[in-house]
Amino acid sequence: MGYGGVVRVSTGIRELDDALEGGVPRGSWVAITGEPGTGKSIMCMHFAWAGLNAGDPVVYVTTEAEFRDVMRQARMFGMDFEKFKTYDIASRAEPGETPNIVVIDIFGLLKIARQLSESQEEQGEEVARRRRFAVLDIETLTAAIHEAYRILGVLREEKARTPYRHVRLIIDSISAFWADKPAMARKYSYELKIATHRENVTAYLVSQYAMTTKSTFGFGLEHIADGVLHLWMDDVESSKEVRRYMIIKKMRMTNHARTAFKLEIIPGKGVVLEKLR
Ligand SMILES: Nc1ncnc2c1ncn2[C@@H]1O[C@H](COP(=O)(O)OP(=O)(O)OP(=O)(O)O)[C@@H](O)[C@H]1O
Ligand SMILES: [Mg+2]
Known part of the structure; x- marks a missing residue:
């Protein structure tokens, strides 16, 4: 327990935890924005x-890559996810034992979207009223996350929405869900927050940055989020090298560092931050 009763959740990056009084407040929604x-x-x-x-259960949504590739990339930075029990929501077999991490990639979302569409038939919905759930639909995502909570055994009863213990939720990326309707970003992120967010869930939501407009792809998420970690790089044409930075733009309930960090990606280590100046 930290200052004023705020419980801190480690980001896994030492310098970032230090810059956040120990980590992100438990139960916060953190947007990761950047090019x-x-x-x-x-x-x-x-x-x-x-x-x-x-020992936290993890729900890992990845729309950008298959989870296998996420694991492969993580291993290059000394994070061997294979040491933990992983369950892919797209898998046909029920998990034998409670997994540590439930993975939802595009195939998992496809499976859930199909189930949602079919369940209306079973419920005898009129054909005219039935809808097809899309893979990249906020409702599909919400249902998939709820299913992941169930598999992780963090719901006291099937219908419960609130995990009774702390869970980490990663959505990489959330922009994918409103790619074809960016004007809906604020509404969708709000709906998602209402549907999935509880005090026992600390979430990372990746939002891609539209370089052309210099605004996040999906205006609105940054207002709804409790924290924003913004990443960028110098213009490569003038600097002729990749120079990355990160700044904590906002973190509620935190006296956070207010200057940017240089961000390096180092084999065997991953992200390493260094204070500027
Ligand atoms: N083994 C490695 N060693 C050092 N750097 C690496 C290694 N693997 C990847 N990188 C660097 O990490 C970068 C990718 O970082 P990451 O996937 O986190 O970017 P991102 O912000 O998620 O991008 P996008 O918006 O395209 O998804 C690569 O472009 C490369 O520069
Ligand atoms: Mg990415």
Whole structure:
């Protein structure tokens, strides 16, 4: 327990924890924003890895890659997810024992979308009223996350929405869910927060940054989020090298560092931050 009763959750990156009075407040929604290649996905891996090592159940949504590739990338930074029990929600077999991490990639979302569409038939919904759930639909995502909670055994009863113990949720990326309707970003992130967010869930949500407009792809998430970690790089054409940075733009209930960090991605280690100046 930290200052004023705020429980801190480790980000898995030491310098970042130090800059956040120990970590992100438990139960917060943290948006990770930034352009391609700035380190957003690797920050997610650190967050998941820290959770697994702390005994937290993890829900890992990845729309960008198959989880196999996430694991392969993480291993390059000394994070061996294979040491933990992983269950892929797309898998046909029920999990034998309670997993440590439930993975939801595009195939998992496809399975859930199909189940949602079919369950209306079973419930005798009129054909005219039935809808097809899309893979990249906030409702599909919400249902998949709820299913992951069930598999992780963190719900006291099937219908409960609130995990009774602390869970880490990673969504990489949330932008994928409103890619074709960016104007809906605020509404969707709000709906998602209402549907899945509880005090026992600490979440990382990756939001891609549209370089052309210099605004996050999906205006609104940053207002709804409790914290924003923003990543960027110098213009590569003028600097002629990749120089990455990270700044804590906002973190509620935290007297956080207010200057940027240089962000390096180092083999065997992953993201390493260094104070500027
Ligand atoms: N083994 C490695 N050693 C050092 N750097 C690496 C290694 N593997 C990947 N990287 C660096 O990490 C970068 C990718 O970081 P990451 O996937 O976190 O970016 P991102 O912000 O999620 O990008 P996107 O928006 O495209 O998903 C690569 O472009 C590369 O520069
Ligand atoms: Mg990424």
